[in-house]
Amino acid sequence: MTTWTATAPLRLGDRITVDPPVVLAPLAGITNVAFRQLCREYGAGLYICEMITSRALVERNAKTMDMIRFGAGETPRSMQLYGVDPAVVSRAVRMIVEDDLADHVDLNFGCPVPKVTRRGGGSALPWRINLFQDLVRQAVQAADGQIPVTVKMRLGIDADHLTYREAALRAQDAGVAYVALHGRTAAQFYGGEADWEPIAELAALLDIPVLGNGDIWEAADAIRMVRETGCAGVVVGRGCLGRPWLFADLAAAFAGGNQLTLPDLSEVARAMYRHAELLGDWLGEQRGVTDFRKHVAWYLKGFSVPKGLRQSMAMASGLGELADLLGQLDMSQPFPTDVLGQPRGRTSGARPVTLPEGWLTDRETRQVPFGAELSDSGG
Structure with a gap:
C-alpha cells in the first residue's frame, strides 16, 4: 500500500466526529452488540447496529428492543431504520430522540432482499421519489436537530431505473448529514464488481459528505476509493466478516500508514x-x-x-x-495471503428485483403500498 496523507475526520453535524471516516454497514444477524464491540477493539469508526424496522420499534417489539441494545461505553450509538411510511418512520425517529435510544439514525434505502423490496422498501423506495423525499424530510424533522440523520442507498433498481442522483439531491435538501452510496443496483444484488464512478459523481455534486460502499476488501481498497472518487469516507460491509482486524488496518491507512495485519x-x-x-x-x-x-x-x-x-x-x-x-x-x-482482496460473505449475482405490483408505472405518487411496514426486524 502506498503511504498517503491522512484524511480529515467525518463530521455529522456538530455532535459526532468519526475518525477515521470508516462506517461499519449494518449486516443482518452480524452487527450485533458483540460484533460491534469486537471490531471497536481493533479500531475506531462508526459502528451501526442491525437494520431495525420502524413499525417494530414503534410497537416496541420485544425482539427489536433487544436488538437495539448498545454496549457499555459504546459511542456514538448508531441505529439503522427501515421504513416505507413517512408517518411511521417519523414516529420511530421521534421515539429514538425522546427515549434517548441512539445518537445517530441511518435510513435504509439500499437493502435488495425480496422481503423488503416487494413492499416498496429498501433499494426500491427511491424510485417513488416524492415518497422518498417525504420520508427523509419527516425523519429529519422528527430528529429536530437532536441527532443526525443519514441515508444509505444503491444506484437504483436496475440499469434502466437509476435513482441515486435525484434521491441524493433530495436527501441533501431534506437536511441529512451524509449520503452513503453502494455502487451496485438492487438487481446486481452482491454479484459482479461495484461501480465507483457514481460515487465520484455524487461527491462532486453534493455539498454534504458522500461515503462510498462496495468491494472494500482491504484497507488499500478504501484508500483507492477515496483517491478515485473524492468521497469523504467509506462504508465497510462483507470485507470484515471473519476479519475484525480490518478496522485496525483502516485506521492506520486513514492516518497515513500502510499497515497490513496478517494474523497467524x-x-x-x-x-x-x-x-x-x-x-x-x-x-x-x-x-x-x-x-x-x-x-x-x-x-x-x-x-x-x-x-x-x-x-x-x-x-x-x-x-x-x-x-x-x-x-x-x-x-x-x-495467514493465507491468497485470500486477500477476495469477496467474502454473500456473492449472489444478478436477479430480478421483486417489487409491488405497478411500482414502476407511477414514479410521482406519494401513496404508501398496502402492508408496506414490516412488523419484525432484520434484513
Whole structure:
C-alpha cells in the first residue's frame, strides 16, 4: 500500500466526529452488540447496529428492543431504520430522540432482499421519489436537530431505473448529514464488481459528505476509493466478516500508514474465541456460541483445517467445547495471503428485483403500498 496523507475526520453535524471516516454497514444477524464491540477493539469508526424496522420499534417489539441494545461505553450509538411510511418512520425517529435510544439514525434505502423490496422498501423506495423525499424530510424533522440523520442507498433498481442522483439531491435538501452510496443496483444484488464512478459523481455534486460502499476488501481498497472518487469516507460491509482486524488496518491507512495485519492461526483462534465469548456475554453462553457458528467458515477461510473439524466447530454449543476444538488447529500456520482482496460473505449475482405490483408505472405518487411496514426486524 502506498503511504498517503491522512484524511480529515467525518463530521455529522456538530455532535459526532468519526475518525477515521470508516462506517461499519449494518449486516443482518452480524452487527450485533458483540460484533460491534469486537471490531471497536481493533479500531475506531462508526459502528451501526442491525437494520431495525420502524413499525417494530414503534410497537416496541420485544425482539427489536433487544436488538437495539448498545454496549457499555459504546459511542456514538448508531441505529439503522427501515421504513416505507413517512408517518411511521417519523414516529420511530421521534421515539429514538425522546427515549434517548441512539445518537445517530441511518435510513435504509439500499437493502435488495425480496422481503423488503416487494413492499416498496429498501433499494426500491427511491424510485417513488416524492415518497422518498417525504420520508427523509419527516425523519429529519422528527430528529429536530437532536441527532443526525443519514441515508444509505444503491444506484437504483436496475440499469434502466437509476435513482441515486435525484434521491441524493433530495436527501441533501431534506437536511441529512451524509449520503452513503453502494455502487451496485438492487438487481446486481452482491454479484459482479461495484461501480465507483457514481460515487465520484455524487461527491462532486453534493455539498454534504458522500461515503462510498462496495468491494472494500482491504484497507488499500478504501484508500483507492477515496483517491478515485473524492468521497469523504467509506462504508465497510462483507470485507470484515471473519476479519475484525480490518478496522485496525483502516485506521492506520486513514492516518497515513500502510499497515497490513496478517494474523497467524493462533491469533485468529484467539479472535474467534473472543467473538464467541462476547456473544455469550450478550445472549448467554449456549445461544452465543450457537450464534457464533456462522462465523467459523469466514475466520478459517484459506487455512488448512483437519477434516471434520470445521464442521464440528460449526456445531459447538459451549465455550469449553469451542476452546477444545480450536486447540486442535495447527496454530503455526501463517495467514493465507491468497485470500486477500477476495469477496467474502454473500456473492449472489444478478436477479430480478421483486417489487409491488405497478411500482414502476407511477414514479410521482406519494401513496404508501398496502402492508408496506414490516412488523419484525432484520434484513
